[in-house]
Amino acid sequence: MARAVTNQRKTVNTAVAWAIGLLIFFPVLWTILTSFKTEAEAIADPPVFLFFNWTLENYSVVQERSDYMRFLWNSVIIAGVSTLVGIVVAVPAAWSMAFVPSRRTKDVLLWMLSTKMLPAVGALYPIYLIFIELGLLDTRAGLVLVMMLINLPIIVWMLYTYFREIPGEILEAARMDGASLRNEILYVLTPMAVPGIASTLLLNFILAWNEAFWTLNLTAAKAGPLTAFIASYSSPEGLFYAKLSAASTMAIAPILILGWFSQKQLVRGLTFGAVK
């Protein structure tokens, strides 16, 4: 910003912004802190903030009692595979719409977006029934399929907006220099498309990781991901704050870290290119 700003005003801004930022972040911070407390300290009156006996005990107990690793693995597989498959399916669609647009392209894009807006609960019983018939209930394969389909519109859209930013002149230049179609795709387009594909991958992995309608309704003990694992703490284990916190911290930590890298993509991905 070009305007001269007094140091005093900057100090006030900083103080207010940090105070509000910490207030908003506090529930996450409190959960992380509590995960290192003993159960007695976790419900101490008055609450202890930093000065307690830091322990890692809760983490090992959670793993032993509830087999955290299995849920984690389910989350990784469901979010990871569904995103990868989604990208493989979406790249050709986004590619052709961005580089060879037809009169119908806009309608197809908007129609895809509209499928994202169908309320899940309207499809709950049919999907439930189909899952029972096909033996997909409580399987990772079933969840991968559903997760891929609900995120497909967002994946296509994000890729489309990224691909559209690749300038067509570069393609023409490559063609003039005598590049074959294969070389054109391999050496010119692909390197330029990789950052967009990576961003899309990241955001959709996060969305699939946190999805909590289908994962709660279509899984049980076998294929349940971390969303279901945490929901199982709602009672009575939830009263053990330190263990609840350890389980929660383990469920959100990977995504918090990935999420911080994806701030910019978040805006683009979730507003369908309407805000950049």
Add this chain to the structure above:
Amino acid sequence: MAPAVFLLLVWMLVPLTMTLYFSFKRYLPLRGGDLGWVGFDNYIRFVTSSSFWPSVQTTLVIVGGVLVVTVVLGVLLALLLDQPMWGQGVVRILVIAPFFVMPTVSALVWKNMFMDPVNGLFAHLWKFFGLAPLEWLSQASLLSIILIVSWQWLPFATLILLTAIQSLDSEQLEAAEMDGAAPLSRFGHIILPHLSQAITIVILIQTIFLLSIFAEIFVTTQGSFGTRTLTYLIFQRVLESQNVGLGSAGGVYAIILANIVALFLMRIVGKNLDS
């Protein structure tokens, strides 16, 4: 583009057709199964049941409450984050964090560690000020849900509004400042109009997601204490009481409702595609 279009077409048409089909049947999988066609009976019964209007009201209160909180605070927060300060990047990270917390975790952490009437932090805070602790999820159930969901969605609103503010031409603001426009009138005449499209988009996208919030209610109140939204009511009809015909009719209502909102959003997004 064929595979993607084909998959989405199947994903949309098959459940939709089945839901429509079931909605015209009396279908109780655990009590006799398919009991034949009943015309619009389910549609009428769903709307005339005593839980319908309360659920519509609950849905509107939650969606409306969260929208007001997130948009108002989101604008203020975006304005603040746009100011020059030290450690802006870190503050942004702190503010955005709740969006990445999975819904079941945030619901459970708020329910137990903040809103618990005995051991929750709010109870300690209330006692500190000499007040009787509140039983949040039963005495102020809707407020509690609005608080939890707003916490999750405030980062989204803030981030989008901040992106929009940053695209504002700063010369225009400087010119206004030099002409002696007060901060409030600069906000009202330049910033807010510039933000209007972003605000509209925040409202529309959030409405679509908020109409179908599920985990937050599933984990906290299970729909009791007046927190049964339309989505939760349909879930209960279909999976808990296994009255599929009735639930499917409800599902069709939910689809129509979501489509009305979607229509407005699509118009804006479509306009953007042309430019």
